[in-house]
Amino acid sequence: MPPQRATLLQVAQRAGVSRSTASFVLAGRHVDMRISEDARQRVLRAAQELDYRPNLMARSLRTKVTKTIALVSDTIASDPYAGRAIQGALAAAVAHGHLLFIGETEGDPVIEEKLISDFLDRQVDAFVYASMFTRYVRVPKALRGRKVALLNCVTRAVKPVHHAVIPDEVTAGWSAAKVVIDAGHREGIHVVGTPAESVFAGKERAAGLREGLAGAGLKLESGIECEWWPDSAYDAVLAALESGLRPRVLICLNDRIALGAYQALREAGRTIPGDVSVVSFDDSELAAWLRPQLTSIALPHYQLGWQAVELLLTPDAEPAVVRVPMPVRNRASVGKPAGSA
Structure with a gap:
């Protein structure tokens, strides 16, 4: 016993x-x-x-406070890269003397409803509602009127009802433009990837990129359309090169696109960064694995998770959308324009 x-x-x-x-x-x-x-x-x-x-159980019955938080996500918990957001949320919860429960729905609304119901039965004090990809969401009905922080997602409400923490993708686009400008590039700048309206990150990254270049009197010369996967990017970039395109810079909308672009450039006999500089977004493990290592603007997963819990546990904080900075990871894929001193 x-x-x-x-x-x-x-x-x-x-x-x-x-x-x-x-x-x-x-x-x-x-x-x-x-x-x-x-x-x-x-x-x-x-x-x-x-x-x-x-006796925490007795205390919670007496005070109606359990010092627990439930994090409900689609697939973020099982992704080793995005899982850093879980680590950040967990660290912030521990710093405040709270436990963090984690549930994953795999995008299934039935599972989501059941998970939330189970957490409510356990009388958790608050919820973090998280998304693998930045997107617009509708907060589940069962969470309305409760303490909720949105992690990597926002609602379309004009006046925020809940805290929301997302990456600052627009400023990340500006950062990518600045990397290119600081290296001395003035022409031959192309974006790779389809910045569809439905893809939150792509739309905001492309907007920031255009604004950043325009501020220096520059512009994108073209967009190479492709899905956000290596094989699609490889096909699209190789086809563009074979048609006569001679880029000086490729700005890829994520690291998987950059992988495909690397393969296409290599097959076409172009060197990185001697002939073509490459900049990307996300700073996934791919960025450090590629050769030369890839300059990428990082998704701040850990900080997103930490900030969501911090806001959730800050008394009387007004609901707002908080944009977390995305740091630049400068590596070897960016060089000065060919022929420059």
């Missing part, structure tokens, strides 16, 4: 104080309850000697 856990009454008896005094000390309320320093030290010493741990 497991050893019997010490009770609050036993702590009070060993410290020579009342049960309520011991309770106030262990709850950190010794100052407002005017408990002497000597009594406080006796209670703390008794608690340590008895290895006292509070």
